[in-house]
Amino acid sequence: MSSDAAAATIDHHFDPTTSTGIPNKKILMWAFLASDCMFFGCLISTHLIYRLHPPPGTLPARQVFSIELTSFSTFILLMSSLMMALAVNAIQKGNLRSMRWSLLTTIFFGCIFLGCQVYEFRNFVYEKHLTITNSILGSTFFTLTGTHGLHVLVGVIWLSGMLLYSFTGRLTEKQAIDVESMGLYWHFVDIVWIVIFTAVYLLEYI
C-alpha cells in the first residue's frame, strides 16, 4: 500500500483490534496524563496556599517575576504545540519529510523554552536572591516550575529520539500512534504551563 493510499484509508481515531476501538498506547498515555493532572494540581495548590498567607518579610512576587519573559516563553510553548500537532498530522498522512521538519521545530522551540527558564532561574538566584531554601515562595515556585521544566526536558529528549528513529526507515504512517502518543505528552506540558502562567504569574499582577 503506497503512502498516499494508506493515508486515504487508515482511520487514526479507530483501532478495530482493541475492544474499545482505541489504540492501547493512546489509552495508556491518557491514563498517565490524568494521573499527572493530580500531581501538578497538588503542586499548584501548594504554591497558591503559601501565596494566600505569605510569611512576614516575604519578597513581593511582582518584584521578582519578569512577566515579559514569561509571556514570551508561553508564546514559544504554544507555537511548539502547533508544530507538534502538524508533525502528528504529517505522519498520519505518511509525509515523513514534513514530520521531521515539524519535529525539529518543536525541539527548537522546546529548547528555547528551557533556555528562558534557565535564564529566569539564574536571574532569580543571583540577582533577586531567591533560592529554593531561603523562602517559601522560592521553595514552592522552584519546585513547581522546575518539575514542569523537567517534563519539558523529558519531552525534548523523547522528540529527539523519535526524530532520530525516523531516519531508520522503520517509522511509517502505520506507527503514527507512537508520534501521536508523544504529541499528547507534549501538549499536556503546554496545558500545564497555561495553568501555571495564570495561577503563578498573572494572578500576582492583579
Add this chain to the structure above:
Amino acid sequence: MSSPASLAPAHGHELEQNKFWIFVQIAMLLAVITGLELVTVYLPFMRWLLFSVLVVLSTVKFMFVIFYFMHLRWDRAFCTILFFIGLFLAAATMWALLRLFGAEASKPLPVTMADPPAAVTRIA
C-alpha cells in the same frame, strides 16, 4: 489498522487535509488570547473581575488545546472521560486544599522571640 474494518469514510480524508488550517488558526487564536491575558492584568478594574476574566481566558486556551491539538474532538468519548476523571480529581483536590488553608483559622501564628517553640525551651 489497515484492515477493511478501519476504512475511513471519504470525508475523513478531507478532514485530515483541513486539519492543517484548523491547527494554524487555533494557534493564532491562542497567541491572541495570551496577549489579551497580558493586557488584562494592567487594566484598572476590580480584582474579582480581572480574576474571572483570566480564569475564563485560560480555560478557553486549555479547552482548545485538549480538544483540537490533542484530538479529543475526533477521538472516542472514552479518552475524554478518562482525562476528565483525572482533571476533576485534581480540581477537587485543589478546591478542597484552598478552602481548608484559606480559612481564617489556617493563618500561621506570628512567631516572636518572647514565645519560643516548646522544643527550643526544652533545649535551653
